[in-house]
Amino acid sequence: MPVATYVRDHVGRLYRVGETDVEVSGRSRRAVLWAAWAAMLAAGIGQYGFGALIPQLQDRWSVPELFWALALWTVCQAGTAFPAAWLREQKRLTPTGAMWIGAILCGAGLLTLGQDQLVGYAVLGGVGAGLVYATCLGTVVRWYPERVTGKVAFVSGAFAYGSVPFVLAAGAFFGGGFLTWAAIAITVVVAVAGMLMKDPPEHWWPPHVSPREWALDRARVPNRFALKEFRTHEAMRCGTFWWLYGGVAFAAAVSLYDLAYLPLFVGDKVLGAVALATLAAATGTGRVLVGWISDRVGRRKALVWTLATGGCAQFVLLFSQNTTGLLIGATLAGLGTGCCYSLLVGVTREYFGETNGARNFGVLYTAKAAGALIAAIVCLARACVRVHRGWRARAGRRGAHRAAVATGEAAPVSRVPRLAKGWHRTPADGCCLMELTSVLAGEVWSDRPACVHPVLACVARCVNDQSTEDGRRKLLPFATRVIGTRKAPAERLVAHCARRAGIAVPRWWPRGWVVARAVRAMTGDEVLRRLLDECVAICREACDGTSDEQAARGAAGGRRGHRAAGHAGGRGTAGDPRAGQVPRCHHAHAG
Numbered sequence: 001m002p003v004a005t006y007v008r009d010h011v012g013r014l015y016r017v018g019e020t021d022v023e024v025s026g027r028s029r030r031a032v033l034w035a036a037w038a039a040m041l042a043a044g045i046g047q048y049g050f051g052a053l054i055p056q057l058q059d060r061w062s063v064p065e066l067f068w069a070l071a072l073w074t075v076c077q078a079g080t081a082f083p084a085a086w087l088r089e090q091k092r093l094t095p096t097g098a099m100w101i102g103a104i105l106c107g108a109g110l111l112t113l114g115q116d117q118l119v120g121y122a123v124l125g126g127v128g129a130g131l132v133y134a135t136c137l138g139t140v141v142r143w144y145p146e147r148v149t150g151k152v153a154f155v156s157g158a159f160a161y162g163s164v165p166f167v168l169a170a171g172a173f174f175g176g177g178f179l180t181w182a183a184i185a186i187t188v189v190v191a192v193a194g195m196l197m198k199d200p201p202e203h204w205w206p207p208h209v210s211p212r213e214w215a216l217d218r219a220r221v222p223n224r225f226a227l228k229e230f231r232t233h234e235a236m237r238c239g240t241f242w243w244l245y246g247g248v249a250f251a252a253a254v255s256l257y258d259l260a261y262l263p264l265f266v267g268d269k270v271l272g273a274v275a276l277a278t279l280a281a282a283t284g285t286g287r288v289l290v291g292w293i294s295d296r297v298g299r300r301k302a303l304v305w306t307l308a309t310g311g312c313a314q315f316v317l318l319f320s321q322n323t324t325g326l327l328i329g330a331t332l333a334g335l336g337t338g339c340c341y342s343l344l345v346g347v348t349r350e351y352f353g354e355t356n357g358a359r360n361f362g363v364l365y366t367a368k369a370a371g372a373l374i375a376a377i378v379c380l381a382r383a384c385v386r387v388h389r390g391w392r393a394r395a396g397r398r399g400a401h402r403a404a405v406a407t408g409e410a411a412p413v414s415r416v417p418r419l420a421k422g423w424h425r426t427p428a429d430g431c432c433l434m435e436l437t438s439v440l441a442g443e444v445w446s447d448r449p450a451c452v453h454p455v456l457a458c459v460a461r462c463v464n465d466q467s468t469e470d471g472r473r474k475l476l477p478f479a480t481r482v483i484g485t486r487k488a489p490a491e492r493l494v495a496h497c498a499r500r501a502g503i504a505v506p507r508w509w510p511r512g513w514v515v516a517r518a519v520r521a522m523t524g525d526e527v528l529r530r531l532l533d534e535c536v537a538i539c540r541e542a543c544d545g546t547s548d549e550q551a552a553r554g555a556a557g558g559r560r561g562h563r564a565a566g567h568a569g570g571r572g573t574a575g576d577p578r579a580g581q582v583p584r585c586h587h588a589h590a591g
Contacts, residue, residue, distance in 0.1 A: 080130025099194025161284025282334025310336020
């Protein structure tokens with residue numbers, strides 16, 4: 001049995017030599033490297049795979065909501081790095097334990113997304129991916145102290161290009177338990193990889209490399225040792241730390257915009273998926289390439305080049321007029337903003353030392369969370385400005401039209417609106433049932449009008465999306481019937497939906513989960529319309545005393561009243577004294 005000995009180099013760094021990787025852990029360090037690679041391959045689906053799901057999830061949530069969910073996922077993922085590093089240094093968390101916890105949370109994140117819970121996906125999936133990311137990088141750094149940047153780039157690259165199969169499969173096979181099977185696969189892969197994760201002894205050094213010769217050779221290359229071993233609070237007092245922090249934060253913000261832009265605003269779902277897969281593949285392979293380049297030209301120059309490339313890529317994406325330009329922009333974006341993370345570990349160790357490298361990297365990695373918050377705030381501000389401008393423009397058009405009608409220069413508008421599936425940014429893009437209700441009620445354009453109880457609005461949205469085009473046309477009378485149902489028996493509505501669908505769910509399930517699952521379990525336009533009719537009758541009975549029998553007797557009058565009413569900008573015919581009012585007979589549905 002070889003005996004470990006300790007030696008120091010010319011800068012005083014301590015090395016434990018004389019033992020092979022198999023002798024100190026019972027397994028080859030190459031096996032640990034590939035286990036970390038496989039785990040990162042699966043965990044990265046939570047970030048890049050979510051971008052591919054945005055077009056499908058847009059039918060359930062608005063774009064700002066989806067973007068905020070992705071930003072929250074990023075905050076949780078990046079914010080987990082420092083606590084994970086601290087717990088491992090304190091010997092309170094083993095690599096295998098961290099990987100198993102991360103496996104469960106990553107799988108739970110996708111499962112909750114399949115149950116229409118964005119917050120659950122963001123928090124559980126983000127924390128799980130953060131644990132896997134920090135554990136894999138920390139373990140690889142300990143096993144490959146002589147080749148830190150290259151091996152970190154190899155493993156972190158899998159976090160990006162590992163989602164390429166998922167991105168392509170999501171566009172073709174989404175639905176029918178796709179997220180459930182994906183969650184099971186991710187959990188199994190990460191858990192099995194965690195069984196192979198084990199740290200070497202402190203200061204361990206591979207016996208085939210002379211530590212003193214390696215240290216002298218390193219002193220002659222562009223990447224050198226730090227002047228001293230900085231603690232975390234000492235590193236945070238340096239200006240270099242905050243320059244790095246700001247660069248990573250803005251790179252993360254731009255990267256999130258790219259993830260949302262490519263699948264959503266390209267205009268074609270297939271092209272969007274291909275562009276996003278190109279971005280992920282370029283990010284993963286680019287990290288390996290940048291790691292190799294940084295060993296030869298220096299990590300500082302390599303970092304500057306990657307950030308500059310990412311900035312130029314945004315202009316290419318903005319002005320691209322064809323598919324070729326779009327794919328070139330996606331490739332440059334992946335090579336730019338996505339590759340800076342692989343350099344971050346090496347830059348941190350070379351500027352602030354290796355003794356506290358894990359903690360310093362964990363704090364610096366939170367810049368990714370700060371970038372996500374910056375991107376989310378900008379997205380929210382942009383959405384508010386767009387809504388404000390849209391309402392001012394529509395108000396101006398309505399005023400001009402009414403003036404033209406009063407002078408006889410134009411005729412009143414009587415066009416019946418056409419309901420469409422999903423959420424819409426403006427009325428020009430179409431409207432769903434609840435968005436039409438928000439207009440009729442005089443509220444801000446939204447698929448969650450304040451005049452409708454959230455549970456009833458959830459039922460209406462699900463029925464609208466589940467119905468066919470002909471079925472949605474017959475849902476128009478409900479746009480006025482649901483107005484004024486804010487005070488509704490929520491538990492009774494949820495129980496009624498579950499009973500009609502014939503499903504049994506745990507009592508702790510959120511109401512939105514139960515409603516969405518109940519509606520998905522029902523097929524047929526007539527069945528869905530009857531469910532919504534019964535839910536509206538329940539709400540009316542609770543709000544103003546209208547019973548189910550009274551609602552049924554008023555059905556014919558509701559149909560005649562709705563067809564007679566004009567539709568000018570969502571407020572009825574100009575000059576009609578009943579415009580903007582909701583007559584009682586309109587609350588009934590003509591079955």
